[in-house]
Amino acid sequence: MNKYIITLLFALICSTLNAQQQLDTIYANEHKNVALFFPKPIRQGITGASHFVFTYNREKEQYFGLLQAQPGTDSNLLTVTNDGRIYSYILRYRRNLPKLNYFVGDMESIGNEMRKTIKEKPGILPISEERKRVSFFEKFSKYLLKLKSENLKTKRKKGLKLRLQKMVYQGDEVYLVLEFSNNSGIDFEIDYLNIYRVNGNKRRKSSYQKLLQKVVYEHELLGMIKNKDSNRFVFVLPKFVLGDNERLEIELQELKGNRKVVLKFN
Structure with missing residues (x-):
């Protein structure tokens, strides 16, 4: 009986290890x-x-x-x-x-993971590099929003307007200053705003690539833009430079509706 129990336990342990791998x-x-x-x-x-x-x-x-x-x-x-x-x-x-x-x-x-315990000095709260980084993103975004607006590219669609105002390189990041205006007569609730790097022609699928870009920080993007309102905001992405055959696509999708605005910039 004891041999049977030991054999059964051994089989269960091996099964668990294999499942984990x-x-x-x-x-x-x-x-x-x-x-x-x-x-x-x-x-x-x-x-x-x-x-x-x-x-x-x-x-x-x-x-x-x-x-x-x-x-x-x-x-x-x-x-x-x-x-x-x-x-x-x-x-x-x-x-x-x-x-x-x-x-x-x-x-x-x-x-x-094994994490090292760092002894902290009493009364002093350590500020991580990540917190410093985010703090800089916030300050620089506020500074960009205070500058005079420009117009690199605009997309209009049925009373909706998405504008790329600035594209600023700073350190290892690129800052996109955007403005969304709603004069459609209906409030616009945002589902998502995605930014893509697109290479090639969609009709030629073999050479077409559309890569979603990671956003490391966003500043003052509202979830709802009321009718006759506008929203200026900043997206911060890892630094990139568009190639000769590349373009940027900014896709803004409505949450509870089918409205979508796609701005293309190269």
């Missing part, structure tokens, strides 16, 4: 946001290839992140939550997604 696969595409909900707020998330983009709130830790993908080879996602738990998944592009929401459990963690 087999990473789950998450599917994504460029048309929809796939949401991943973790048991603890996300502290860090990174993908293994640029055609997969995982975005999460870097200013205020939240429990979920959003995944999008462009066609390409499989990659992986590594995520660390604020309790040090590590989660890893295989990423795969698929035109038709099996699901849009993934709820991650504690048992899916592949391990826990």
Whole structure:
């Protein structure tokens, strides 16, 4: 009887170890946001290839992140939550997604990172480099909004107007100063504002690429723009330079409606 119990326990342990080594696969595409909900707020998330983009709130830790993908080879996602738990998944592009929401459990963690304890001086609160970085983004964005507005590109559609006013390079980031005006007669609630780098012609699919850009900071973007109102705001992205055949596409989608404004700039 004891031999039987020991054999059964050994089999269960081996089965558990094998299950931990087999990473789950998450599917994504460029048309929809796939949401991943973790048991603890996300502290860090990174993908293994640029055609997969995982975005999460870097200013205020939240429990979920959003995944999008462009066609390409499989990659992986590594995520660390604020309790040090590590989660890893295989990423795969698929035109038709099996699901849009993934709820991650504690048992899916592949391990826990070792974190060094830093002794703090009494009475002094340490300011992390990330907090300094965000503080600079905020101050520089406020400064840009005080400057006289310009007009690099404007897109109008049925009373809606999206304007790219400035594109300013500073350090390792590029700042986009934008303005959205609503004179459509109906309030406009924003679902998302995505920024893409587009290369090639959509009619020639073999050479066409549309890559979602990661936004590291956004300043004063409102969720609702009332009729006859406008909103000036700033998006901060990692530094990039458009090539000869590249353009920037800024896509603004309505939440509870079909209205969409797409501004193209090159």
